Amino acid sequence: RQPWPGLIEQYRDYLPVSETTPVVTLLEGNTPLIPVPAIAQRIGRQVRVFVKYDGLNPTGSFKDRGMTMAISKAKEAGAKAVICASTGNTSAAAAAYARRGGMRAFVLIPDGYVALGKLAQALLYGAEVLAIKGNFDRALEIVREMAQSYPVTLVNSVNPYRLEGQKTAAFEIVDVLGNTPDWLCIPVGNAGNITAYWMGFCQYHQIGKCDRLPRMMGFQAAGAAPLVKGEPIPHPETLATAIRIGNPASWEKAVAVKSASMGNFHSVTDDEILEAYRLLASEEGIFCEPASAASVAGLLQVKDQVPTGATVVCVLTGNGLKDPDTAIKHSNSQFKQGIESEVHAVAAAMGF
Numbered sequence: 518r519q520p521w522p523g524l525i526e527q528y529r530d531y532l533p534v535s536e537t538t539p540v541v542t543l544l545e546g547n548t549p550l551i552p553v554p555a556i557a558q559r560i561g562r563q564v565r566v567f568v569k570y571d572g573l574n575p576t577g578s579f580k581d582r583g584m585t586m587a588i589s590k591a592k593e594a595g596a597k598a599v600i601c602a603s604t605g606n607t608s609a610a611a612a613a614y615a616r617r618g619g620m621r622a623f624v625l626i627p628d629g630y631v632a633l634g635k636l637a638q639a640l641l642y643g644a645e646v647l648a649i650k651g652n653f654d655r656a657l658e659i660v661r662e663m664a665q666s667y668p669v670t671l672v673n674s675v676n677p678y679r680l681e682g683q684k685t686a687a688f689e690i691v692d693v694l695g696n697t698p699d700w701l702c703i704p705v706g707n708a709g710n711i712t713a714y715w716m717g718f719c720q721y722h723q724i725g726k727c728d729r730l731p732r733m734m735g736f737q738a739a740g741a742a743p744l745v746k747g748e749p750i751p752h753p754e755t756l757a758t759a760i761r762i763g764n765p766a767s768w769e770k771a772v773a774v775k776s777a778s779m780g781n782f783h784s785v786t787d788d789e790i791l792e793a794y795r796l797l798a799s800e801e802g803i804f805c806e807p808a809s810a811a812s813v814a815g816l817l818q819v820k821d822q823v824p825t826g827a828t829v830v831c832v833l834t835g836n837g838l839k840d841p842d843t844a845i846k847h848s849n850s851q852f853k854q855g856i857e858s859e860v861h862a863v864a865a866a867m868g869f
């Protein structure tokens with residue numbers, strides 16, 4: 518068996534790269550499509566449910582797919598520095614790939630609203646981290662402006678190469694299932710990823726790799742659901758900080774995906790997110806971050822609409838280790854501390 522060469526090499530024929538593009542890769546992609554029977558059972562009919570666990574990418578999120586492309590193309594163009602706004606994952610991926618490609622990485626984050634693991638990554642990978650007194654939407658406005666006047670390449674998902682890389686997740690799903698799923702459930706923040714998946718499914722459909730297209734079901738956190746409300750949210754709030762976004766950059770594209778796929782947008786409350794987050798971990802053994810659990814929370818919310826016999830894929834965008842604080846604060850597990858270091862004391866604490 519050939520080792521996995523990274524997604525640019527694997528899907529080179531479908532990506533805007535040439536033989537001279539310097540490929541900056543950490544061998545991202547090829548993430549598992551895992552059956553989740555406990556979730557399928559809750560839907561209560563004959564359905565197959567899988568999660569696309571993109572938290573197993575090199576920096577722990579789907580952003581690596583976009584970043585291998587964006588950074589390779591930036592390097593090809595001779596960039597010396599890149600910049601992004603981020604709720605955390607983009608900054609970690611930008612930092613890792615930029616540094617690997619020998620570039621500086623500037624990242625703007627909303628002060629106090631980035632999960633601990635993501636901040637740790639950006640710092641250790643060697644990014645220059647700038648926390649602003651404002652939210653993600655404001656940070657994105659600033660970096661868009663800066664990329665026009667300063668020698669820095671923007672690597673947010675408004676950079677088209679990001680979406681090109683991210684569309685490969687759809688290829689991988691079709692390659693494994695042999696066709697498209699009936700439904701694709703996905704968390705939506707800045708709305709780049711839902712756009713990228715649709716690009717991937719459409720491209721594969723055009724070349725005959727699948728014979729149909731999925732319904733694209735996008736889920737936003739209730740306190741940060743501009744696409745559901747149909748208007749920007751000036752002060753988005755949710756415990757799922759990765760998708761704490763009030764004015765998505767790919768708004769129109771996501772709306773077009775919704776109509777073309779006969780899909781829908783729904784909002785899920787933080788409580789629904791937490792319930793799905795705990796369920797995935799405690800019954801399926803899969804630790805994702807809260808924003809990722811929005812896809813499963815959403816599926817469970819609209820479960821009565823899933824056709825019998827359907828195949829559903831929920832995208833788990835990020836690894837649970839990104840946000841240890843939320844895991845510790847919201848687990849339902851018992852954590853008994855201060856037990857005497859004696860067998861009888863441990864046995865007593867176990868209830869024997």
Ligand code: F0G
Pocket residue numbers: 578580602603604605606607608674704705706707708709710711759760806808809834835
């Ligand atoms: N899930 C996770 C874990 C994310 O980090 C993001 C976005 C999304 C879902 C939403 O994807 O923006 O393409 O709709 N995170 C960005 C960041 C905003 O800065 O890391 P989207």
